Amino acid sequence: MNRLNFLKSLSPALAAAFLLSSCGGDSSNTTGWAYNDSDNGGFSVNTDYEGQETGPGLVFVEGGTFTMGRVEQDVYQDWDNIPRQVSVQSFYIDENEITNTDYREYLYWIRRVFDIDYYPEILTTALPDTLVWRDELSYNEMYVENYFRHPAYNFYPVVGVSWIQAMKYCSWRTDRVNENILIEQGIFNEFPDQSDADHFNTEVYLYKSGEYTQQNKAGLEDHNPNSPFGDEGRPVRIEDGILLPKYRLPTEAEWEYAAYGNIGSRVYNRVTDANKFTWNGSASRNPEADQRGDMLANFKRGRGDYMGTGGWLNDQAATTMQVKFYPPNDYGLYDMAGNVAEWVMDVYRPLTLEDVRGLNPYRGNEFKTWDKDYQGLGALEVLQEPQRDGDSNIVALPGELPRRDVTEEENLNRRNYKKADYRDHIDGDKQSSIYYDAETEEGEPLMYDYATTTLVGNTTRVFKGGSWKDNAYWLSPGTRRFLEEDQSTDFIGFRCAMDRVGFQNLDPDREKRHKKPKRDKFKRYNYN
The missing domain is CATH 3.90.1580.10 (paralog of FGE (formylglycine-generating enzyme))
Known part of the structure; x- marks a missing residue:
């Protein structure tokens, strides 16, 4: 009996249970290796994930x-x-x-x-x-x-x-x-002494967790036999499903x-x-007579x-x-x-x-990436001073990761997007203007020239x-x-x-x- 006929022979409830079990379980459906087993390499999978919690x-x-x-x-x-x-x-x-x-x-x-x-x-x-x-x-x-x-x-x-x-x-x-989720899970200490750049930031914790130690209390069990975190446990990852979007x-x-x-x-x-x-x-809406x-x-x-x-x-x-x-x-x-x-x-x-x-x-949409060379740092480092844009507006605080716009050079092989800023895509950019010359790449926008011809712009x-x-x-x-x-x-x-x-x-x-x-x-x- 093939898989399709087998599923048809089951009741709807049993078929659903079979499908779920075939997609999860305690071992890989691809290799047969056990999940969460240090003797098998320690690949970790949250097989008990029950769905996204509703945030406060x-x-x-x-x-x-x-x-x-x-x-x-x-x-x-x-x-x-x-x-x-x-x-x-x-x-x-x-x-x-x-x-x-x-x-x-x-x-x-x-x-x-x-x-x-x-x-x-x-x-x-x-x-x-x-x-x-x-x-x-x-x-x-x-x-x-x-x-x-x-x-x-x-x-x-x-x-x-x-x-x-x-x-x-x-x-x-x-x-x-x-x-607060990490505190309630017993992973962080309560009421930490935070100041300036030394405060909790979700992205810093997830992507530079090895450097974030201010609040660490106890990590999750690490099944990696060569874990760099030792007996104290590893930090929470996206794959654990504990942190919220x-x-x-x-x-x-x-x-x-x-x-x-x-x-x-x-x-x-x-x-x-x-x-x-x-x-x-x-x-x-108001079922009561007096309302x-x-x-x-x-x-x-x-x-x-x-x-x-x-x-x-x-x-x-x-x-x-x-x-x-x-x-x-x-x-x-x-x-x-x-x-x-x-x-x-x-x-x-x-x-x-x-x-x-x-x-x-x-x-x-404004597509950005982390700025590893921010102010000549040469690597992705946590900000110690506020990051400002060209107008001196603060775009990131101390304790956060610096960001920059993606460049066209690094997206040459992409088909879904090429540049960073799509706020005026198809509607008001130079390429969509009747005054734009594609050969000379010259011309001015026909529409949305803010404060000149309209009050509508990319910051509206x-x-x-x-x-x-x-x-x-x-x-x-x-x-x-x-x-x-x-x-x-x-x-x-x-x-x-x-x-x-x-x-x-x-x-x-x-x-x-x-x-x-x-x-x-x-x-x-x-x-x-």
Whole structure:
């Protein structure tokens, strides 16, 4: 009996078990040599891996196909969100927007670890701009003085944070989460004495672990008979599946997909997701009679109407509101409509949806590699001073690994990419301009000459969703706006995302139906 007929003869459960056992087990299906056996060379394989853990603050979003783009009239006539069917793979995204308390924890760590007198710019470039609350014809000094630090606003979404600052926060969060995982696993000592370059960084630990000893307590069992780590055990590797992938901003496609929360709206392979707002996917958002008619998001109802009338404040907020105050969408995500708009990773182009790929669409790739010759070091070394770009902006902190753009010379034999910067690929670069002469390699860009012919350039980023300051039109996930990556406002915040590795669903039995969060009765979340 051949393999195919044998599998057909088994029950579905037994067939699945057989397939899994043939792919794993305690010995190699290729050579027959035992895994994790020092007598057989010591090749290590995590045969007990049970799948990716959900990182702190994250919610799993099962990926799929959906129609991205406009779902209502384009009243501004921008024509920048033409509907297109795309797919996103499964990912994780924060349950709620990053709060003032979350961001203050980040700033506290910077003060604790770095010599701020010697590196003042590390702190100053991370501080949110509290002056975004000021207005020429509105009195908002209370927010300027209190919003970021007063305990009354502890769990309100942080604002005044640029796209660049949000990305750096995500990098910091990656390291702190993975550091805590190693502490909980007993591999690291708790509360280490870290300073300047001597702090935990995930990449340094993974790729230069032999030099990272500040927190080492006990390593994993090393099956290599010639191990250089001795009896103390070896450091954790990617192959162990213990450390999590990096936190990052969601892509525009991921954010829009998660905002719709279209669980249960798919009919076989026919995707029916023409929702206008994030709560359309639920048949009954507020099932209790005394909650019917309550506002489902924090936004501006009309000119001058930010919160309703005295005695009946319809959304309970003049500006922002604490996170988790309004009901979540069907993925269990809060404030995907209203409260604050949110940064996403993408570079803005009006015709992005006509250009990007159908799977994991994204514009903004800048391919980099580690810089082994940074400042003449001649080898990959941990930074002792901040690394700056040509504009003197800090791109890497002490204790991290230096990076540089990939070069065309080192990618001559590649077909999938050739250069480092693809932010303007096909849309606005010289090669796509009608004024570009391929023979002489001369010419000027036709479009996106920033600050000369347009306000759109390679440093212009997308932000999604409506805010407390916006009318209902912007609450639709299909709308999109843009701002320079180094700018910030009083109505833009952010939340983090993370890649899903391996299986695209959570159920180990490969359950295909994603269950909705159970909500017997909606109750406003209260931090107090």
